Amino acid sequence: PGIAFGLDAPYSVEYRGRIGSTNERARELAGDGKSDVAVVADEQTGSRGRLDREWVAPSGGVWLSVLTRPDVPTARAPLFTLAAAVATTDAARHAGVDARIKWPNDVLVGDEADEADESDADNADPTGRGGRKLAGILTEMEGEADRVGWLVVGVGVNANIDPETLPAGATSLSAQRGAPVDRRRFAATLLERYAELTASSGALDGVLPAWRDRASTLGRRVRVDTADGVVEGTAVDVAEPGALVVDTDEGRRRVHAGDCEHLRD
Numbered sequence: 001p002g003i004a005f006g007l008d009a010p011y012s013v014e015y016r017g018r019i020g021s022t023n024e025r026a027r028e029l030a031g032d033g034k035s036d037v038a039v040v041a042d043e044q045t046g047s048r049g050r051l052d053r054e055w056v057a058p059s060g061g062v063w064l065s066v067l068t069r070p071d072v073p074t075a076r077a078p079l080f081t082l083a084a085a086v087a088t089t090d091a092a093r094h095a096g097v098d099a100r101i102k103w104p105n106d107v108l109v110g111d112e113a114d115e116a117d118e119s120d121a122d123n124a125d126p127t128g129r130g131g132r133k134l135a136g137i138l139t140e141m142e143g144e145a146d147r148v149g150w151l152v153v154g155v156g157v158n159a160n161i162d163p164e165t166l167p168a169g170a171t172s173l174s175a176q177r178g179a180p181v182d183r184r185r186f187a188a189t190l191l192e193r194y195a196e197l198t199a200s201s202g203a204l205d206g207v208l209p210a211w212r213d214r215a216s217t218l219g220r221r222v223r224v225d226t227a228d229g230v231v232e233g234t235a236v237d238v239a240e241p242g243a244l245v246v247d248t249d250e251g252r253r254r255v256h257a258g259d260c261e262h263l264r265d
């Protein structure tokens, strides 16, 4: 089932009004051997965020998951998540909202401005500092050690939603613009940009430069909670396949996964 989506990307679109989780549905389709499908929903009743967190996904959002079977080494898979963050940021900017990326894949709004106003305790992302969260990304995959089998990139964008109904620290496109967005057009822009950024190995080479251009994390003091402990220092770069490079008192570290918090300088 689908609706006319006006999409200039190599995906068939499965549109659902209400669904448990678009990622779950995309995984189901992967199990059926499908590929190149985007599942898009208006509302999710059982959506998931990173690190097994709950993701609040009421009616009015852009909740979508893209299933592909890219012919790339598994080591490059993180680039797809970063590509989705770039695509989401570009779609937001297209809709007139100045979004930026917090490593690895949170899309935030109002970073600098919020930091300047230290009295407003509400102006915080879920980790406590710097910007309000507009969108998040959850990637799931299966494959061999050297080759990706299937890859599901799930993107949750607070589109036309009253932020009062979202967890503290969240914002929405409609709140930022003062008017609702055309969600179909927004989703189409996002999917088209994602398709472009991930079209080939050569295209993937462009993901890190694009990510750097849209990052709010680089050049800032950060604290990253990793499986091996806390890494604190200045974020200086992002390196293949998506690691954050942090200058700490003990030297330069590369962080591959973790929760990143922007600290005040």
Ligand code: BTN
Pocket (backbone or CB within 6 Å): 020, 021, 022, 023, 024, 044, 046, 047, 048, 049, 050, 051, 053, 055, 057, 063, 064, 065, 106, 135, 136, 137, 138, 154, 155, 156, 157
């Ligand atoms: C995060 O924790 O920041 C990631 C949130 C990802 C939510 C999206 S909404 C569409 C897709 N379906 C899910 O169940 N989760 C992702």
